[in-house]
Amino acid sequence: MKFKITKEKFIEGLQQVQHVVSTRTTLPILSNVLIRAKGGMVELTTTDLDVGVRGAVSADVDEDGITTLPARKLASIVKELPTSEILIEVNGNNIAAIKSGPSFFKILGLSRDEFPELPDFSGAQEIVLDQKLVKDGLKKTFYAISTDETRYVLNGVNWSFAGGKLTLVATDGRRLAMVDQDVEIPDLPTRDVIVPTKAINELQRLLTDAGQVRIRIGESQIAFELNGYLLTSKLIDGTFPNFRQVIPGAPRHRVTMDRSLLLETVKRVSLLTSDRTSSIKLVFTEDNIEIMANAPEVGEARESLPVSYKGEKMSIAFNPEFLMAPLRNLDSDEVHLDLIDEGSPGVLRINEPFLYVIMPMRVTGP
Amino acid sequence: MWTGRTIIHVDMDCFYAAIEVREHPHLRGLPVAVGGRSSRRGVLTTANYEARKFGCRSAMPTFKALRLCPQLTVLPVRFELYRCESQRIREIFEGFTGLIEPLSLDEAYLDVSHLRSGGASVAAEIRARIFEETRLTASAGIGPNKFLAKVASDLNKPNGQFEIVPDEVDSFMTALPISKIWGVGKRTAERLQALGARTCGDLQRWGITTLTREFGKFGVELYHLCRGRDDRLVTPDRERKSVSNERTFAEDLEELGEALEKLDVILEELAVDLQLRHGGRRIAKSFVKLKFSDFQTTTAECAARALEPGAYAALLEEAWARRGRRTVRLIGAGVRFVPMGAPEQLEFPV
Numbered sequence: 026m027k028f029k030i031t032k033e034k035f036i037e038g039l040q041q042v043q044h045v046v047s048t049r050t051t052l053p054i055l056s057n058v059l060i061r062a063k064g065g066m067v068e069l070t071t072t073d074l075d076v077g078v079r080g081a082v083s084a085d086v087d088e089d090g091i092t093t094l095p096a097r098k099l100a101s102i103v104k105e106l107p108t109s110e111i112l113i114e115v116n117g118n119n120i121a122a123i124k125s126g127p128s129f130f131k132i133l134g135l136s137r138d139e140f141p142e143l144p145d146f147s148g149a150q151e152i153v154l155d156q157k158l159v160k161d162g163l164k165k166t167f168y169a170i171s172t173d174e175t176r177y178v179l180n181g182v183n184w185s186f187a188g189g190k191l192t193l194v195a196t197d198g199r200r201l202a203m204v205d206q207d208v209e210i211p212d213l214p215t216r217d218v219i220v221p222t223k224a225i226n227e228l229q230r231l232l233t234d235a236g237q238v239r240i241r242i243g244e245s246q247i248a249f250e251l252n253g254y255l256l257t258s259k260l261i262d263g264t265f266p267n268f269r270q271v272i273p274g275a276p277r278h279r280v281t282m283d284r285s286l287l288l289e290t291v292k293r294v295s296l297l298t299s300d301r302t303s304s305i306k307l308v309f310t311e312d313n314i315e316i317m318a319n320a321p322e323v324g325e326a327r328e329s330l331p332v333s334y335k336g337e338k339m340s341i342a343f344n345p346e347f348l349m350a351p352l353r354n355l356d357s358d359e360v361h362l363d364l365i366d367e368g369s370p371g372v373l374r375i376n377e378p379f380l381y382v383i384m385p386m387r388v389t390g391p
Numbered sequence: 392m393w394t395g396r397t398i399i400h401v402d403m404d405c406f407y408a409a410i411e412v413r414e415h416p417h418l419r420g421l422p423v424a425v426g427g428r429s430s431r432r433g434v435l436t437t438a439n440y441e442a443r444k445f446g447c448r449s450a451m452p453t454f455k456a457l458r459l460c461p462q463l464t465v466l467p468v469r470f471e472l473y474r475c476e477s478q479r480i481r482e483i484f485e486g487f488t489g490l491i492e493p494l495s496l497d498e499a500y501l502d503v504s505h506l507r508s509g510g511a512s513v514a515a516e517i518r519a520r521i522f523e524e525t526r527l528t529a530s531a532g533i534g535p536n537k538f539l540a541k542v543a544s545d546l547n548k549p550n551g552q553f554e555i556v557p558d559e560v561d562s563f564m565t566a567l568p569i570s571k572i573w574g575v576g577k578r579t580a581e582r583l584q585a586l587g588a589r590t591c592g593d594l595q596r597w598g599i600t601t602l603t604r605e606f607g608k609f610g611v612e613l614y615h616l617c618r619g620r621d622d623r624l625v626t627p628d629r630e631r632k633s634v635s636n637e638r639t640f641a642e643d644l645e646e647l648g649e650a651l652e653k654l655d656v657i658l659e660e661l662a663v664d665l666q667l668r669h670g671g672r673r674i675a676k677s678f679v680k681l682k683f684s685d686f687q688t689t690t691a692e693c694a695a696r697a698l699e700p701g702a703y704a705a706l707l708e709e710a711w712a713r714r715g716r717r718t719v720r721l722i723g724a725g726v727r728f729v730p731m732g733a734p735e736q737l738e739f740p741v
Binding site: 196 | 694699701702734735736737738739740
């Protein structure tokens, strides 16, 4: 195998695939990137057995071939090479010679025979969606994914394609983010699938604002094809909880606030929370919300926000991080907060198909 | 007029052993200890004064104690009974002050600054009440702070008391051997002596800079303690931060499978303890502790909200992987609690 490639192209390709490579692996081959040079293209593949990514970049291929090389080492070398032109030559023993201007590297690779194949998707259901729509939907939901490994069905985003809608939901049992978008997809008997966190992260990296993404859903795997990349992932085997059930009914109060102002206020006030009391209190009085926090033996913070509120005095406590996460990932100017009482979930909405349900904190003692 | 604090340190005399002798009157006057049986890897928890004459000490392996004193009676530990006695004593304290800081079942600090009758007479009264109610003797130390009270309670043990009045603190401290300072163990004492300090008086001649250079942070503490200064408050009902259950094995474990079986039993007991005595507390973390053949310990922990056997098994494996060539002599499993009064994040009712 022998090819010439520009530094920029090679870095771009390696960067998109190297995140999948796990730093701690019991299988040495999984630290490597599969490199296939053929017909003017160099194809790069990585996998951790659960998630795999494949992409191709253009190159001058003098001699077709295939090998695997340590992904992170290769990426760090390419990044530091002194000239833009890189010549790579790999012999039959998977030893790669990398030349760039005056510099020369020799890297020991492994045979492609040990490299696991990406799953096969022939006969899988296919759905094509706008990338922007998916990108936007994931941005508004991914932060609510649970990191608690004991609740593995929540360790991903649930995708549902029913009723002419793409519904993306993530929850950790304490808050839930949902985007419910109309989409034009054939009315197929599709089931819900849970795409694990790592694949969601990779997909977010690959998604752009233009073009389409082709999704193929197999028995236990999912594939996303976009911008010349293929991302495959295992699906989480389990049933996502019935999320519609946690969306509260009619609110008693609605307050409308400036999103960035609310975000900044919560951010400031939450400086005075401690691990022990990681909660902020929102006290509603006529046309005003006071947001406050206190940390024992440190001090307290409070800030007022003028709002339109006509109900009785009420207070509710939230984990500030849970309140800030959606505010950071939305881009609308205004948000609506719907409340029932201090013990019931609050709902954050915007004038678009999105909602975020957040359970309050119960504050006992002083 | 003295406006400072009066602290009493009450220390029950060989508490567990004394209770057992009271329960087994025929053992009165004989060497008695409470602890694990000798055939296994048991150690003494407490030895009475008769047994101490033979050199038997708490934490001493039982077989060693029996070698020193073959006629020693070693009784099994009955924590439930001791806890019950401790509670009775605590109720006596409550008749004198609300500021009670228990250190263990048999030791507590009492802040009695508000009582006019003076520390020594309060302490005498408390000890008399304890004896009346439980037939157990206690020793007490009275001083203007916790440190001095604790040092004093050791001076007329058993069944005695000693008071250090504020005017006498300086002269008392000058003569006090450095080994009486808490935190000064055998090693530190040796180092201090090598540097020429045998008494607190010697140590008082050292500047704070010298002390911190030699002992780091602890140097600052030494600077104050060797002058008899200690401003820590008596904190009542210091909150329990964690609960654990651990087991030392008759023979070290070498197989993970075996360890996992032992863990099951430990967890069952922990679950019962949590349910019976800590029912209201919320769990923040789970942890597993191992002690290896070289007496080094290691702990693995993870966030948790309940006692999940699967999570404990994973923690055990994580800690187990650190053993290298060592065998495992002890396994412990426990939970750390969410601090009381901390806000509780509610969950979706699904």
